Every structure is written in structure tokens, then in C-alpha cells.
Amino acid sequence: MRKIAIITTGGDAPGMNAVIRAATLTGIHAGCQVFGIKRGYQGLITGEIEELTAAKVADILHRGGTILHSARSKEFKTEEGQKKALAQIEKFGIDGVVVVGGDGSFRGAQMLNKLGVATVGVPATIDNDIGCTDFSIGFDTALNTVMDAINKIRDTALSHDRVYVVEVMGKNSGFIALYAGLGGGADAVLIPEIAPDLDRLVQRVEENNQRGRGYSIVIVAEGLFGGPSGGQALTEGTAFKVGTYINLRTRKDTRITILGHIQRGGSPSALDRTLGTRFGAAAVDLLVSGETNKMVGWVKNEIKVSTMDEAIARKNQIDPALYQLVEMLASV
Numbered sequence: 001m002r003k004i005a006i007i008t009t010g011g012d013a014p015g016m017n018a019v020i021r022a023a024t025l026t027g028i029h030a031g032c033q034v035f036g037i038k039r040g041y042q043g044l045i046t047g048e049i050e051e052l053t054a055a056k057v058a059d060i061l062h063r064g065g066t067i068l069h070s071a072r073s074k075e076f077k078t079e080e081g082q083k084k085a086l087a088q089i090e091k092f093g094i095d096g097v098v099v100v101g102g103d104g105s106f107r108g109a110q111m112l113n114k115l116g117v118a119t120v121g122v123p124a125t126i127d128n129d130i131g132c133t134d135f136s137i138g139f140d141t142a143l144n145t146v147m148d149a150i151n152k153i154r155d156t157a158l159s160h161d162r163v164y165v166v167e168v169m170g171k172n173s174g175f176i177a178l179y180a181g182l183g184g185g186a187d188a189v190l191i192p193e194i195a196p197d198l199d200r201l202v203q204r205v206e207e208n209n210q211r212g213r214g215y216s217i218v219i220v221a222e223g224l225f226g227g228p229s230g231g232q233a234l235t236e237g238t239a240f241k242v243g244t245y246i247n248l249r250t251r252k253d254t255r256i257t258i259l260g261h262i263q264r265g266g267s268p269s270a271l272d273r274t275l276g277t278r279f280g281a282a283a284v285d286l287l288v289s290g291e292t293n294k295m296v297g298w299v300k301n302e303i304k305v306s307t308m309d310e311a312i313a314r315k316n317q318i319d320p321a322l323y324q325l326v327e328m329l330a331s332v
């Protein structure tokens with residue numbers, strides 16, 4: 001393996017730059033020429049490919065987003081698009097690609113693989129919904145952003161004795177909502193994996209009042225009622241529906257906050273930097289040793305390698321016991 005490339009695709013995630021830096025430096029150390037493919041699979045089709053050097057990846061470890069930019073490409077899903085992508089791979093003489101992203105990115109990697117291009121995946125999505133890894137890059141930073149927002153919302157909620165419904169991202173996955181509920185001490189968490197009991201929610205708000213606590217904090221995952229809102233502040237979105245229901249039933253002054261894309265930005269946390277660095281290096285090691293169609297993951301505090309097929313097939317599942325724990329703590 002002499003020439004490797006790195007691509008970031010799908011929604012960006014804080015820590016992607018840590019992966020790019022480590023993969024580039026590890027590749028150069030192993031004697032490879034390293035390329036960066038810009039704007040995801042769309043950039044691969046149009047040949048937006050440039051060499052990455054140690055100088056180009058200096059000073060990026062602490063930055064959110066991705067220096068390679070990201071995009072969702074419809075054209076790459078077509079046979080025509082894939083042919084164009086393969087032509088670029090051949091033109092640059094690329095032997096293997098480190099694919100950094102979520103499940104859509106890995107499906108793209110499988111397509112490349114079928115075309116004879118070696119690929120190794122690095123899980124990076126704030127949704128944390130990729131199988132075969134406890135954590136995906138970006139989840140921890142997004143969670144910390146949500147924690148910070150909840151701290152601030154709690155101050156004003158307490159001052160005004162209001163109910164706050166906070167909508168968080170996660171497409172069809174409740175990871176951010178559940179962990180934010182645990183770490184932020186929410187009164188209720190509503191996630192797509194567990195059917196919402198809105199009567200119990202109303203009861204919880206009323207119990208809080210009876211106990212002399214005038215405010216409640218409810219965290220809802222954007223995909224609660226099926227399909228993500230994509231962080232868009234649609235007036236009739238998930239938080240709006242839940243907030244309206246609570247307000248009508250309890251007559252409590254209620255506000256909604258949709259955290260949206262602020263969850264995707266910001267300087268990566270220590271976990272996302274260290275994990276991103278280890279993942280980037282491990283992915284290049286795999287490519288250099290001739291592996292393909294693999295994904296690096298973090299399972300029980302160790303780097304674990306799985307096949308890309310397993311990682312896609314086994315969506316990361318929330319632990320229902322954590323949901324019960326939030327419920328129990330809020331009920332006392």
C-alpha cells in the first residue's frame with residue numbers, strides 16, 4: 001500500500017480533524033503518500049483530491065468540523081457516479097481509503113470495496129448509532145454541548161417556574177437524549193426506541209409542582225415521532241408537539257428549545273480527540289497491512305476491529321436500564 005486517501009462524509013462530527021491528522025501522520029510514517037478527498041463522495045466524483053502533508057494537518061486537532069469538508073452525495077449512489085469515482089481513484093493511483101463517517105458513509109465504502117478499492121471505516125457521528133463500537137467520534141462533544149445548554153436552561157426554568165422541552169439531535173436514535181437526561185438530571189426523556197407515555201409525563205410535571213418544585217426539564221429526541229427533523233426549527237416539530245401537549249394538560253407555562261446544529265460544532269472533547277487519534281492511526285495500520293472492508297471501534301475500553309457489514313447491520317442499541325434509571329431518579 002503506497003497511496004492512501006482519507007474522506008469525511010455525511011454529517012460532520014467534532015473529532016473528525018483528529019482522525020484526519022492521525023491518519024495522515026501515521027500514513028506518512030509508514031512511507032505512504034496520503035491524499036485528502038474533499039466534500040465527501042461528491043468530491044471523489046469530481047476529483048477534488050489533494051495531497052495531505054504534516055504541515056497541512058498541523059493545528060487542526062482542536063478544531064471542530066472537518067478540514068476536508070463533508071457532503072451527502074446522491075450521485076455516488078448511481079452506477080454512473082460510482083464509475084466516475086473509480087476513474088478518479090485510478091487516476092490518482094489510490095490503493096486504499098479511510099472512510100470517516102456514519103452508516104451512509106460506510107454503505108458508500110462498501111460500494112467502493114465492491115469496485116476493488118480497499119476501505120477501512122472510522123465511526124464518526126454525533127448520533128452514536130453505529131454498531132460494533134461503544135462510542136462514535138463526535139458523540140461525547142455533542143453531549144457536552146447539550147449538558148452546557150441544559151445547565152443554562154435550568155437556571156431560567158427555575159427562576160420562572162416553567163416547563164422546558166429541549167429537543168436534541170440523533171436522527172432516529174435516542175443516544176444523545178438519553179445520556180443528556182442522565183448527565184443533566186432531566187425529569188423525563190422521550191426517545192424513539194421506547195414508546196412515549198405522555199400521561200406519565202404530565203403526571204411527572206404535576207408531581208414536581210406538588211413537591212414544591214415549579215420547574216421541569218424534558219428532553220426529547222428529534223426522531224421521537226418517526227423521522228428526524230434535521231435540527232430544523234419547524235414550528236410543528238417534535239418539541240412543539242410535546243410542549244403543546246404538556247401545556248394543554250397542565251396549564252404550566254411551557255417553553256421549547258431546539259438545540260439544532262450547535263450540537264455538531266465546537267472544539268472536540270478530550271475523549272473525541274484521543275479516540276479520534278487512536279482510530280485514525282489504527283485505520284491506517286489496517287490498510288497498510290492489507291485489510292479491507294473493516295471498521296475500527298471502541299469496545300469495553302479497547303480498540304476492536306469488526307467487519308463493515310457487521311457494523312452497519314448491528315445498529316448501536318441504547319440500554320433500557322439507563323432509561324429506567326432516569327425515570328426512577330426523577331420519580332423520587
Ligand code: F6P
Nearest residue numbers: 011125127169170171228230231
Ligand atoms: O447524523 C447526524 C445529524 O446531525 C442528525 O442528528 C440529524 O438528524 C442530521 O444529521 C441533520 O442533518 P443536516 O445537517 O443535513 O440537517
